[in-house]
Amino acid sequence: MMSCVLILLMLCLWDRIHNTSGQHCIDQPTRMESLVGGEITIPCQIAFPVKKNKIKSVNVAVRASADRNYCGRENDEIYNKTETSMMSSNHQERINVHVDLDHRNATITIKNLLASDGAKNYCLRLKLKFEGIQKAEEWQDAWGTLVLVKGEREPGVETIPVIFASPGENVTLLSHIKIRNGNTLPNITACRIGPGTPTQSCLFKDSILSFKINQVNRKHQGSYWWEIETSTSKGKTSSNHPGPDLQIIGKTNSLNIIQSEDTEFHRHTTINCSFTVQQKSGILRTEVYWMIGDPREDYVYHPNPDYIHPDYKGKTRLVDGSNLLLEDFHGPDNTTFYCRVIIRKCFANEKILSSIRTILEDGAGTRLRIRGNSTSIFPIVLGVVVVFLVIFIVLVICWIKTRGNKPPNSGDTFPETTEKPEDIKIPQQGEHLVYATINHSSSSTLKKTESSPDPDTEVLYADVKKK
Incomplete structure (x- = not known):
């Protein structure tokens, strides 16, 4: 009996720890930027323990703090779904919050941005009450999203909030230059980037800022900032803009990813x-x-x-x-x-x-x-090869015939023959080819040490034309 009680107490304690000490998270991007008069939408992902109890009520709040390290103070609240009196008069009709607990996500949208909306951290805060549970569960992202608002004539930068990479990979950081409607793209004369203070040169083309890092490692991890230098009639000005957060993650094998070979x-x-x-x-x-x-x-x-x-x-x-x-x-x-x-x-x-x-x-x-494409091209390639081969053979045959009909020149040489004069057929009447022998024994060009050639083996061919 005592052991059953202990097991029961342990299960209750585990359920309490599981439901209260973890799995309550809201994930927001670190930084975002927009322009005065525009709007910004902050995406949020939500996690909380799954319970059998149904959700009785949901309260959503948004806090905005000029303290860039933390936005957890209650007096920083600018929006509250159930307590409308808590909504800041400055944000009425400009702020909209949508929460989808079934898909575990939410968005904070601020329209008609003012300069005063910038340089603040915006945090989503949730408060859920479950049936049969007296105490509500309440949590938020402690640091939220830093929102920067650029002036009317300043360029803005739109970027993907975070890039994940593995050690040893090549990574390219990208961001878009944004301008207000009616304004022209500024004359950008320099671009730098860096985690903290921008120090390295980056590229700018077609309103896109880019910077490539080869073989990343842990030292490249961090929040990157762009520094844009522009030239105007009044001179050169520079401005800083948030870039992506680069996170270097070691690969795992826990997901059992399956791909066909x-x-x-x-x-x-x-x-x-x-x-x-x-x-x-x-x-x-x-x-x-x-x-x-x-x-x-x-x-x-x-x-x-x-x-x-x-x-x-x-x-x-x-x-x-x-x-x-x-x-x-x-x-x-x-x-x-x-x-x-x-x-x-x-x-x-x-x-x-x-x-x-x-x-x-x-x-x-x-x-x-790519076998599907290669099989359709193969017959065409084979046909072309066959055509060229036939043409080549025909040209070779014609060349051989031309060489065979060509009369010999005085400098042409002929192969030796082992035919004896008595074995040679006498040409018939009307034929042009006759045979003759040459005796080299009387030739003055022969050296005395050389033996005289055998007249029987020395044959001269001549083409004699009858008159």
Whole structure:
């Protein structure tokens, strides 16, 4: 009886620890930027323990703090779904929050941005009440998203919030220059980038900023900033803009990614990719990319089209969540396509309420064979080869006949013959060819030491024409 009570107490304690000490996370991008008068939408991913109890009520709040390290103070609240009196008059009718607990995501949208909206951290805060449970569960992202708002005549930068890579890969950081409607693109004279203070030169072309890092390692990890130098009639000015966060993640093999070893390409092809997640609870988001290259550096598919290699833009898309549909292909035979899965997961942690980790894993790769195209071209190639071969043979025959009919010149030489004069047929009347022998014994050119040639073996051919 005592043992049953102890087991019961342990189960209750485990349920309490499981529900309170972890798996309560909200994942937001670190930084975002927009322009005065525009709007910005902050994506948020949500994780909380799964319970049998139904959700009784949901309260959503947004806090904005000028303290860039933390936005957890209650007086920083600018939006509250249930307590409308808490909404800031400055944000009324400009802020909209949408929460989808079934899909574990939410968005914070701020319209008609003001200069005063910038340089603040915006945090989503959730409060859930479950039936049969007295105490509500309340949590948020402690640091939120730093929002920067650029002035009317300043350029803005739009960037993917975070890039995940594995050690040894080649990584390209990209961002878009944004301008207000009616403004012209500024004359950019220099571009620099760096984690912290920008120090290295970057490239600028067609409103895209780019910077490539070869063979990344842990020292390249961090939050990158762009520094743009522009030239105006008043002189040169420079401005800083948030770039991507680069996270270097070691690969795992826990997802059991399965890809077929090879497949054939015809007019279009689907390359399959499947994987297994052992514990689905606590997952904030799952992303699937497709890459080629060794080391991995070129994206065949990416949620942001800017990152897709030019040869594959508009030619690939995901089907069934993870499979790659390749609608056109002009690359070499035996190109290998790798399925990359990235999972952001909320873990229980005794010291930190919200502990988010990233899992990165690649499949073994699928080799694409272009047999469908090669079989249709082969008969044409074979036909061309046969035609050229026939032409070559005909030309050789004609050349041989031409050489055979050509009369010999005085300098032409002839092969020796072993025929004796008595074996030679006398030409008939009307024939031009006659035979003669030459006796070299009287030749003055012969050396005395040399033996005289046998007249029987010396034959001279002559073409004598009868009159």
